[in-house]
Amino acid sequence: MHELSLANGILDLVQEYVPPDRAWAVRGVRVQVGDWASVLPESLAWCFSAIVSSTPYASASLVIERVPGADLQVADIELEEETP
């Protein structure tokens, strides 16, 4: 049930590293979801796509990796090189 607020937290981190004028370049946002993190990956991906759709980061989508442990971490962001 808390995936929406987690998706917002992920977008906050993305915005911190990629300014809005480069937002179009964001592709995959690799997120590591711990097996004990109490997070439903499909729900998190859906929430993320829903919140970015009305922002300049609409091209971003989550690439989710299951990992051991309880952490939920943004690993890295994949950026398109060329101008659109």
Next chain:
Amino acid sequence: MSIVTIERRVLEKNDAMAAANRQRFARYGLTVLNLVSSPGAGKTTLLERTLERLPRTVRTAVIEGDVQTDLDAKRVAKFGVPVVQIVTNGSCHLEAHLVEQAIGALDLANLDLLVIENVGNLVCPAAYDLGETMKVVVLSTTEGDDKPLKYPAMFRNAAVLVINKIDLLPFSGASLEAIRKNATGINPDLRIFEVSCVTGEGLDEWCRWLEHCAGYVNA
């Protein structure tokens, strides 16, 4: 394509606020319990029976977290302890910043024990550190003895398990032995209490332990 490395926890803001809360509690030597369970397991009733029994020397305050209403705060306030209600307005768990706001209304220097009753939910509250000393998970026998297996994160993160409604064991078909086995299979270090808030069974032992935690009794 290029890759920007981030490697940061999504909940780092919550965790930083929780760490600040924990430091503040430690400064006042305060024991803080984060009371979690599914809805209806009996958190508030356990709290009521506990407040009846705890000696007044253990200066206690309560933070109540609910999705809606201040019904629980009203129940607890009858016992003459300071109580702050947090209404989450739909959110399914408490977060550290909500607790930080709530403790602004409490005189921490004149408290020994703070009980934070989380929103009834065995999933999301497991992921949010509030700065508590420990999580106490309440499981009622009517929920079935397989709950620890179905919600492992909560039982893994808790230090204490209170098995409530043991008076209903003859009707629920649950087995205390199975609850213990399933819970300790996930977390061997769990301290377990078996109580009934109706008959009072087990409550004295629970309250003695709480007194000890609050620094009043030598174990």
